[in-house]
Amino acid sequence: MMEIGPTSATADIHKADAAPARPLPAGSAPAAPQPAADDSVDLTDGARQLQDLQAAVAATPVVDSVRVAALRDAIANGSYRVDAQAIADGLLAQDRAALG
Template sequence: MSQKIDGGIAAAAQLRSVAINTKVAAAGDAKPKPIEAADSVRLTGEATQLQAVQRELSAAPAIDQARVQAVREALENGSYKINPDAIATRMLGLDQQLQG
C-alpha cells in the first residue's frame, strides 16, 4: 500500500486550527460558535536568566577590537609569546567536554 505525499500537511494543520477554534454546532444551531481559549506561558527562573544572558550577549560586540589591536601590535613587534602547554591543556579540556 502506498500513499502520495502532496503537501496536504499545511491543509491538515489549517483544518486542525479551524477545528480547535470552533465548537460543534448543536442540532438546532445554524453556525458553529467560537471557543474562548486563553494561552499563557510561564517561564522558569532558569529560562528567564537565559533570556537575560541572551540579551546581554546580543548587545555585546562580536569582536573585541582592543584585544585584536593588542595582539596585532604584539605580533608586529615580536613580543607575542605562545604558550604551547596552555594551548594543549585547553585543547584536551575541550576534547573532554565534547566527549561528555
C-alpha cells in the same frame, strides 16, 4: 481481490470541503481573537535566565577591537609568544568535556 471504497465518514469530509465559504458582510474583516483581561504569562527561572543570556550575548560585540589592536601590536613588535602548553591543555580539556 477485495475492493475498498470510501466510507460514509470520508464522503462527509468531501462534502464539507466542497461547500462554498460564506462571504463576509461588505466592509468587514475577520475578527481577531482578543485576549482576556486576566491573561498572563509566568516565566520559569530557566526561561528568565535564557532571556538574560540572550540579552547579554546580543550586547556583546562580535570583535573585541581593543584586544585585536593589542595582539596586532604585540605581533608587530615581536613580543607575542605562543604558549604551546596552554593550547594543548585547552584542546585536551575540550576533548574531555566532549567525551563526557
